[in-house]
Amino acid sequence: MIKCIAIDDEPLALELLKKYINKIAFLNLVATCDNAFDAMEEMQKQQVDLIFIDIQMPELTGLQFISSLEKKPLAIVITAYKEFALESFDLDVVDYLLKPVPMDRFLKACNRAKDRFGMLTAQTNDQTKDPDHFFVNVDYSQVKLKFIDILWLKGYGDYLKFYLKNNTQPLVVRMSFKEIVSILPPKQFIRIHKSYMVAIDEITSIRKSSLFLGELEFSVGESYKESVEKLIG
Numbered sequence: 001m002i003k004c005i006a007i008d009d010e011p012l013a014l015e016l017l018k019k020y021i022n023k024i025a026f027l028n029l030v031a032t033c034d035n036a037f038d039a040m041e042e043m044q045k046q047q048v049d050l051i052f053i054d055i056q057m058p059e060l061t062g063l064q065f066i067s068s069l070e071k072k073p074l075a076i077v078i079t080a081y082k083e084f085a086l087e088s089f090d091l092d093v094v095d096y097l098l099k100p101v102p103m104d105r106f107l108k109a110c111n112r113a114k115d116r117f118g119m120l121t122a123q124t125n126d127q128t129k130d131p132d133h134f135f136v137n138v139d140y141s142q143v144k145l146k147f148i149d150i151l152w153l154k155g156y157g158d159y160l161k162f163y164l165k166n167n168t169q170p171l172v173v174r175m176s177f178k179e180i181v182s183i184l185p186p187k188q189f190i191r192i193h194k195s196y197m198v199a200i201d202e203i204t205s206i207r208k209s210s211l212f213l214g215e216l217e218f219s220v221g222e223s224y225k226e227s228v229e230k231l232i233g
Contacts, residue, residue: 001028002117004050007039007065008078009057013099017052017078020106026114036065048073050094050113055079066091074116076109134183136162136173143171147188152198152213153180192228193221206232 004027008014014032021029030046033039035057042048051073053062060068063084066075077088080099088096094116095109135142145162154161154170155177161170181191191197192211196218205212206228210219220228 002026002049002114003028003030003047004052005029005031005033005039005042005048006052007033007036007057007062008052008054009034010054013054013078020101020103021052023103024107024110027110036060036062039065040068043069043073049117050074050076052076052078055081055084055088063087063091066093074113074120076113130185136171136175138171138173145171147185147199150184150189150199151202152196152216152218155180155195190224190227190231192218192224200231203231 004021006014006017006021006029008017011034014034018029018032021027027050030048031039031042033042036053037060039051039053051066053065053075055062055077056079062077062079066072072092075091075093076095076097077084077093078097078099078101082098085096094113097105097109132148133144133146135144137143145164149164149166151163151165153163158174158176160173160175160177160180162173163170177195180197184197188200189197190200198211198213198218202213203211204214209225210217211228212218
């Protein structure tokens with residue numbers, strides 16, 4: 001649901017706007033306001049995704065109100081004046097509707113807002129989602145390594161050897177162990193020795209002082225035994 005507010009100083013126009021909004025299933029009208037200052041107060045109290053706003057209002061016009069917002073919601077301008085269209089689109093409004101607004105034109109504007117809202121939500125989710133890869137420098141190229149492709153890795157000096165699924169030879173990268181520990185997610189990888197890390201999902205069995213990835217046996221360093229034991233409760 002898209003949370004929205006309607007802002008218009010004309011009571012009849014505001015009532016019609018409310019009626020239109022309530023007919024659209026994906027809109028949730030959380031407030032109606034007859035001036036920009038009341039709208040500002042509402043937006044401080046709750047999240048608002050979309051505003052329907054008139055331009056000519058006392059004290060603060062609709063465009064002045066949009067310009068004043070630091071975090072701008074989506075906006076659909078509804079006005080009786082044609083001459084503010086360019087200025088409105090400079091503020092990145094979703095649509096510009098001229099009164100009186102027929103229902104089909106109003107619905108078209110709302111669908112545009114829905115599409116824009118969906119894209120913004122997807123972008124936000126991508127930004128907050130945990131990464132599933134990182135890049136390493138190999139032979140002057142940036143190579144993408146996905147976490148799920150890493151079986152285990154070994155450190156020696158200033159280098160790491162990554163042993164990957166479907167690769168017969170390890171990938172050698174100039175990188176410190178300290179760096180890789182800060183990159184690999186602890187829910188997916190565990191350090192078992194000062195020079196080794198393994199993918200937790202690839203561990204097939206654990207003994208007192210060692211663990212196995214298939215037929216490969218790895219010694220568990222004394223200072224890492226407690227962490228390994230936690231894997232088996």
